[in-house]
Amino acid sequence: MSDKFRCILITKSESGQTAAITELHDSDLAEGDVTVGVTHSTLNYKDGLAITGAAPVVRKFPLIAGIDFAGYVLCSADERFLPGDAVVANGWGMGETHHGGYATRARVKGEWLVPLPRTFGPSEAMAIGTAGYTSMLAVMKLEDLGLTPDKGPILVTGAAGGVGSVAIAILSKLGYRVIAATGRMNEGAYLRGLGATDVIDRAELSGDVRPLAKERWAGAIDSVGSKTLANVLAATSYGGVVAACGLAQGMDLPTFVAPFILRGVTLAGIDSVQCPRPRRVQAWERLARDLDLAKFGPAITTARLSDVLTLAPQILKGQVRGRVVVNVGT
Numbered sequence: 001m002s003d004k005f006r007c008i009l010i011t012k013s014e015s016g017q018t019a020a021i022t023e024l025h026d027s028d029l030a031e032g033d034v035t036v037g038v039t040h041s042t043l044n045y046k047d048g049l050a051i052t053g054a055a056p057v058v059r060k061f062p063l064i065a066g067i068d069f070a071g072y073v074l075c076s077a078d079e080r081f082l083p084g085d086a087v088v089a090n091g092w093g094m095g096e097t098h099h100g101g102y103a104t105r106a107r108v109k110g111e112w113l114v115p116l117p118r119t120f121g122p123s124e125a126m127a128i129g130t131a132g133y134t135s136m137l138a139v140m141k142l143e144d145l146g147l148t149p150d151k152g153p154i155l156v157t158g159a160a161g162g163v164g165s166v167a168i169a170i171l172s173k174l175g176y177r178v179i180a181a182t183g184r185m186n187e188g189a190y191l192r193g194l195g196a197t198d199v200i201d202r203a204e205l206s207g208d209v210r211p212l213a214k215e216r217w218a219g220a221i222d223s224v225g226s227k228t229l230a231n232v233l234a235a236t237s238y239g240g241v242v243a244a245c246g247l248a249q250g251m252d253l254p255t256f257v258a259p260f261i262l263r264g265v266t267l268a269g270i271d272s273v274q275c276p277r278p279r280r281v282q283a284w285e286r287l288a289r290d291l292d293l294a295k296f297g298p299a300i301t302t303a304r305l306s307d308v309l310t311l312a313p314q315i316l317k318g319q320v321r322g323r324v325v326v327n328v329g330t
């Protein structure tokens with residue numbers, strides 16, 4: 001086997017950072033006890049930030065981009081893994097401080113790897129990707145905090161994006177009534193196809209915030225943050241739960257304490273990057289059970305490694321629908 005592999009490398013010079021396809025050698029791989037032949041990665045919002053340099057996601061240069069990957073173990077010093085095992089890895093600083101998944105080869109700690117459930121191949125795992133795995137972490141958090149389908153509808157913001165699309169598909173399969181909030185009202189048929197029962201314009205939620213509003217949902221999965229999250233909280237019904245995953249509108253949260261102290265609303269944070277391994281394994285097992293990938297088919301597009309360079313600015317502008325699977329070998 002050649003010791004060369006292809007990747008997207010981010011370098012930094014005085015004029016700024018640059019992302020380009022390049023070829024490296026095994027001696028360039030990162031520290032770790034398992035080497036993986038990566039077959040697929042995906043495109044996440046954070047990858048868009050890293051590749052364009054729009055936010056300081058990459059903190060070590062030069063660095064292979066990509067916050068997740070799936071593939072097959074090539075060699076392992078970790079007894080939990082054997083050559084040929086199908087694995088998935090998300091977060092843990094990959095594509096930030098450790099070489100990431102936009103490469104045909106990666107070396108990581110065995111602790112970072114989750115065995116793929118038999119239901120999925122690496123391509124399906126990356127159709128789910130960090131966005132989908134985060135959606136499942138959010139669903140599990142809502143369940144931990146007592147939410148059940150009989151309590152009322154669940155709102156999903158950023159609905160046509162990666163986290164939102166998978167969240168809708170999971171929640172609808174679990175029997176929830178799902179309200180999808182989107183800025184792309186022309187994607188109504190797509191969102192209903194995933195299982196949304198109602199589709200609302202995100203403009204309803206992105207404006208000025210009042211301490212409380214009419215109770216509209218028992219819970220929410222929010223990937224938007226800022227005023228949207230504040231308005232979501234204000235309209236969450238008594239005892240409801242909101243899982244905050246993202247910041248597509250902004251990092252701020254201009255809210256009031258009213259939803260918490262007058263309606264007992266819980267705001268729960270979701271982090272996929274440092275999430276402990278047992279919870280990850282559980283999330284991937286739940287995805288195998290509770291996500292109907294067949295229904296999810298229209299949400300998936302495929303791309304080559306080089307396409308990532310053009311798709312990165314598009315995901316930041318909210319122009320990428322659903323999930324993009326990157327065939328890293330092409």
Ligand code: NDP
Nearest residue numbers: 045158159160161162163182183223246247248249271272
């Ligand atoms: P996408 O870009 O695929 O989806 C984000 C969606 O948010 C867009 O599709 C759009 O949905 C909506 N949106 C975009 N801009 C705005 C805006 N200005 N105001 C309101 N809505 C907006 O990204 P992902 O789904 O991959 O990620 C979503 C968020 O979750 C990101 O902020 C990401 O960083 C975060 N994230 C966090 C993780 C964690 O561990 N906590 C893990 C993964 C992602 P529509 O067109 O339907 O309105």
